[in-house]
Amino acid sequence: MITVLRLEHRVGRDKRMTTHCALAARALGADRMVYSGDHDGSMEENVESVSERWGGDFEVEHVKSWKNYLKNFDGKRVYLSMYGLPIQEKIEDVKNFEEDICVVVGGEKIPGDIYDYIDIQIAVTNQPHSEVAALAVFLDRFLGVEGAEGGFEGSVEIVPKERGKEIKES
Numbered sequence: 099m100i101t102v103l104r105l106e107h108r109v110g111r112d113k114r115m116t117t118h119c120a121l122a123a124r125a126l127g128a129d130r131m132v133y134s135g136d137h138d139g140s141m142e143e144n145v146e147s148v149s150e151r152w153g154g155d156f157e158v159e160h161v162k163s164w165k166n167y168l169k170n171f172d173g174k175r176v177y178l179s180m181y182g183l184p185i186q187e188k189i190e191d192v193k194n195f196e197e198d199i200c201v202v203v204g205g206e207k208i209p210g211d212i213y214d215y216i217d218i219q220i221a222v223t224n225q226p227h228s229e230v231a232a233l234a235v236f237l238d239r240f241l242g243v244e245g246a247e248g249g250f251e252g253s254v255e256i257v258p259k260e261r262g263k264e265i266k267e268s
């Protein structure tokens with residue numbers, strides 16, 4: 099099971115980024131996203147409505163304390179940060195974990211004591227970019243494209259085309 103933890107969401111300022119973290123996590127094969135910070139019912143509804151139409155069992159849940167969540171997480175905690183070890187050197191170690199993993203991504207400000215709660219810090223390049231990009235690259239390297247394909251069985255499905263758009267509705 100792959101859980102994504104998005105740290106310290108702020109209603110208003112982070113709505114798009116946190117929604118995109120959830121949608122990227124869902125599309126690329128994670129099972130659930132938990133988030134700390136402000137509880138945001140409308141962000142949760144947006145993600146749930148995508149899951150309802152497009153299928154799958156992806157869940158979003160608010161947690162009061164990211165520290166408690168990580169402290170009690172039964173598995174390995176992988177923190178994505180530009181200060182980490184290169185993904186290309188460490189992804190095989192992560193694949194060899196036998197436990198569930200929690201992939202932690204930050205927002206604008208990162209709590210200084212995050213390092214007390216994680217097992218490994220992984221960088222997707224050592225350049226600054228975004229939590230959505232880092233998460234997408236990590237999940238793609240961890241699961242491969244297969245992780246992102248199939249298993250959704252929603253009421254809408256795209257018929258891939260070279261040009262134009264076709265959606266099958268059932």
Ligand SMILES: C[S@@+](CC[C@H](N)C(=O)[O-])C[C@H]1O[C@@H](n2cnc3c(N)ncnc32)[C@H](O)[C@@H]1O
Nearest residue numbers: 178179180203204221222223225227228229232
């Ligand atoms: C806008 S960045 C936060 C930057 C923050 N000021 C800092 O010093 O880390 C938001 C999140 O994107 C992710 N991120 C950004 N660049 C990354 C990189 N090169 N590798 C992995 N994750 C990255 C991290 O999870 C980070 O917490």
